[in-house]
Amino acid sequence: MKKLALAATSTLIIAAATAAAADSVASFAAAAEQSRLEFAGVQAGAEFKGVFHKFTASVEFAPDALASSRIDVQIDMNSVDTMDKDRDTTIRSKDVFDVSHNPTAHYVTKTVTKTATGFAAVGALTLRGVTKDVPIEFQFAPAAGGAKLSGSAKLNRLDFGVGQGEWKSTETIGDAVKINFSLVLKPKT
């Protein structure tokens, strides 16, 4: 009886240890200077691009432990830059980003999966006070002193109420917005 109990206990310990090993993910933070978060929208039939200068990203990732992998991004909406002051002022205003009430946007993944070309994730994006799932696709490449994570997403701005009043019309500003990101990851200390 004693022998059996011992065997059972050791099996449990081994199982737990194996599970722990499979679950081990590396923790990273995006290096602000080298990382980039861009978006592209359509204004009056022509594409325009913008960036967010300030954002933080915390990444826990291992290609063999996707269940416990996670990407968490906080974006300072005030740091929007489309290379035109007038447009940036409009974007920050109440009808568009409403930065005075919603200064940050937040994206956190719920599930991460492997795809034929890289990885995909579905996460909750909170933008202008509205939270909705947004899928992303990305590549993860270990690099010297960390890793590089880059990818893209597509969303519809009106799903988040980005564009009220006169800016609701998709004739002037298209609904679809493309997102591109390239994060240079450093191990968390």
Place this chain on the structure above:
Amino acid sequence: MPNQNSPTRYNAVAQAFHWIIAALIVTQFTLGWTAQFLPLGARKVARLDWHKSFGMTILTLAVLRLLWRLFNRPPELPAGMTTIEKSLARATHVLFYVLLFVMPLTGWMMSSAKNYSVSWFHQFTWPNLIGPNEQAFNLLRTTHDTLSWLLFALALLHILAALKHHFWDKDDVLKRMLPFTKTEKRS
């Protein structure tokens, strides 16, 4: 290619270029000058969207018109005109051609400098001519605006001159650009 204009009349192609571009320019003044007074907003963006599409249409037509003009001499000016009048008429027309290019080009550069790329009726996007640059934008806007007044003055002079030829000199200068009319064959 032989000259397609008769000695006394502009042919259908020349007339089409003239009247289509004239109508587009009137449209451009209406859109451009009224858009200035709109507050920054969706209505202004939409109005300037039309302005840009029409402007790029004018630029394209201007290229075709200039090419056509190079191979087709216009009808001769009436013999009764003085040398100064003839020089003035030529200078006016040269300046019109210059503005047909400079107006759309400064507008296109303005849009590029503001990082608002130019679409052609939402069908395709023209490449940016210069990078985003606020100073360049301000300079180009002043140029575009000032030249619009020059174009307006030139058009006024052009119209008054055409009416003067028609009603005062009683020659065929106006009629030879008018469709559905006849000009006397010069002997």
